Amino acid sequence: MTDTYLHLVNSGFTKKLAKQLGLPRPAPLRRHRAGDPLVDGPVLVIGLGGQDGASTPQPDADALAQLLAGTGDTPGWDLDIHRHVATTETVKAVVLVLSDVEHPDGLAAPVAALAAVLRRLAPGGRVVTISRTSTADDAPAVAAARQGVDGFLRSLAKELRGGATANGVVLAEGVDVLAPSALGALRFFLSTRSAFVDGQLLEIGSDAGTFPADWEVPLSGRVAVVTGAARGIGAAIARTLARDGATVVVVDVPAAGEALARIANEVRGTALQLDITAEDAGQRMLEHALGRHGHLDIVVHNAGITRDKLLANMSRDRWEAVLAVNIAAQLRINEALLTSGDFTDQPRIVSLASTSGIAGNRGQTNYAASKGGVIGMARATAPLLAAFGGTANAVAPGFIETEMTARIPAVTRQIARRLNSLQQGGLPEDVAEAVAFLASPAAGGVVGRVLRVCGQNLVGA
Numbered sequence: 001m002t003d004t005y006l007h008l009v010n011s012g013f014t015k016k017l018a019k020q021l022g023l024p025r026p027a028p029l030r031r032h033r034a035g036d037p038l039v040d041g042p043v044l045v046i047g048l049g050g051q052d053g054a055s056t057p058q059p060d061a062d063a064l065a066q067l068l069a070g071t072g073d074t075p076g077w078d079l080d081i082h083r084h085v086a087t088t089e090t091v092k093a094v095v096l097v098l099s100d101v102e103h104p105d106g107l108a109a110p111v112a113a114l115a116a117v118l119r120r121l122a123p124g125g126r127v128v129t130i131s132r133t134s135t136a137d138d139a140p141a142v143a144a145a146r147q148g149v150d151g152f153l154r155s156l157a158k159e160l161r162g163g164a165t166a167n168g169v170v171l172a173e174g175v176d177v178l179a180p181s182a183l184g185a186l187r188f189f190l191s192t193r194s195a196f197v198d199g200q201l202l203e204i205g206s207d208a209g210t211f212p213a214d215w216e217v218p219l220s221g222r223v224a225v226v227t228g229a230a231r232g233i234g235a236a237i238a239r240t241l242a243r244d245g246a247t248v249v250v251v252d253v254p255a256a257g258e259a260l261a262r263i264a265n266e267v268r269g270t271a272l273q274l275d276i277t278a279e280d281a282g283q284r285m286l287e288h289a290l291g292r293h294g295h296l297d298i299v300v301h302n303a304g305i306t307r308d309k310l311l312a313n314m315s316r317d318r319w320e321a322v323l324a325v326n327i328a329a330q331l332r333i334n335e336a337l338l339t340s341g342d343f344t345d346q347p348r349i350v351s352l353a354s355t356s357g358i359a360g361n362r363g364q365t366n367y368a369a370s371k372g373g374v375i376g377m378a379r380a381t382a383p384l385l386a387a388f389g390g391t392a393n394a395v396a397p398g399f400i401e402t403e404m405t406a407r408i409p410a411v412t413r414q415i416a417r418r419l420n421s422l423q424q425g426g427l428p429e430d431v432a433e434a435v436a437f438l439a440s441p442a443a444g445g446v447v448g449r450v451l452r453v454c455g456q457n458l459v460g461a
């Protein structure tokens with residue numbers, strides 16, 4: 001599905017007209033292509049002292065800047081890192097390190113330094129905050145400062161233009177700023193892989209996780225199952241996991257067998273025709289993966305259906321069909337995986353939720369119950385995998401251009417696309433990139449969380 005409006009407001013005469021009329025002008029987003037640099041321009045790292053705070057102790061900002069620049073003892077990322085930029089220089093990304101903040105007053109200097117460069121943030125620029133979780137055990141001033149970052153980041157994301165995004169890495173107490181998941185999340189947010197992720201704060205719960213030998217193929221040697229992979233978001237997930245080095249088993253219903261075989265060929269994986277609501281679906285996935293590929297490490301629960309109706313008109317069948325595919329099947333498959341003894345090498349479960357499951361949506365009580373269920377399931381499944389270095393997480397897409405959303409009436413679809421900070425729908429690959437990050441070895445410290453891929457939808461949390 002193409003967004004004709006997005007093309008019109010970015011070309012020739014219609015671009016000028018849209019500007020004169022004050023219409024929303026979404027910027028085309030740049031997506032990751034093989035061989036792209038992580039960040040193609042200067043990156044400013046700001047610590048608590050702001051741009052002129054050399055005398056303020058800021059150990060986290062110093063350690064991070066050193067690693068990003070590759071100037072420390074350990075191999076770094078070789079980014080073009082600056083702690084200070086002249087008033088004429090353009091910057092591609094700003095990393096605001098606020099993890100040491102102890103009072104809301106401490107936010108003024110770093111935020112002023114960021115404000116001074118915002119007008120020179122390049123198109124598709126990135127702002128990433130690094131902060132700490134605020135808990136009831138914190139001193140009130142510390143908690144206030146930490147929680148303040150949350151509100152600040154979400155508001156800033158709504159102010160950025162030109163396809164720029166703002167996201168936050170939130171470290172739980174005691175988690176090192178250089179922990180695998182902290183760096184993995186920072187990399188994801190800085191890169192074009194997170195093009196449609198905006199206004200999100202991702203909590204890093206622990207130092208768990210491992211650094212990949214090669215950040216370009218972090219899933220090398222891993223075997224993944226993706227359900228509902230014959231088309232749409234599932235097909236994009238299969239392609240992205242394969243690009244990142246995984247061997248992929250694609251699963252879909254027998255009726256989608258032909259399309260499924262095409263995707264399996266494309267990603268050089270194998271196809272398994274299977275209705276995920278079958279009692280033995282989990283066992284059959286395991287048997288296929290073990291038999292054909294020797295092990296199973298990643299399961300992506302993507303298959304999902306909608307049967308929309310207002311609750312007053314909802315038949316029991318519609319309710320049950322949606323709950324059966326979108327949540328009951330996942331619970332049963334996870335149970336089979338967990339009791340098999342064959343899903344124990346840093347396993348990863350990533351489930352597709354939806355912003356409907358967070359904010360609710362008229363006509364979708366069944367769907368939202370199932371997707372809210374996915375979020376609860378991920379939270380409660382994560383601890384069961386912890387002993388194996390495993391994780392369970394959810395990705396909640398907003399409006400994504402697929403066959404599912406193509407069925408929405410034209411006017412409603414146009415409006416739905418604009419109702420986020422990036423003023424456009426996302427693409428299936430945007431969701432796939434988030435899934436691939438959560439499936440990666442570096443994301444071992446992200447446990448039981450929900451990552452929204454919604455361009456910062458104006459509804460919901």
Ligand code: NAI
Nearest residue numbers: 228232233252253275276302303304352354397400402404
């Ligand atoms: P889609 O309808 O294009 O594809 C879903 C795939 O799942 C189809 O190939 C279908 O055959 C398969 N499937 C359905 N029931 C199955 C079963 N019982 N067993 C095996 N396979 C089955 O959907 P789309 O848009 O690609 O969505 C993928 C996931 O993302 C779903 O879970 C959906 O709820 C979620 N999502 C999608 C959003 C969007 O904007 N497209 C927004 C939020 C969430």
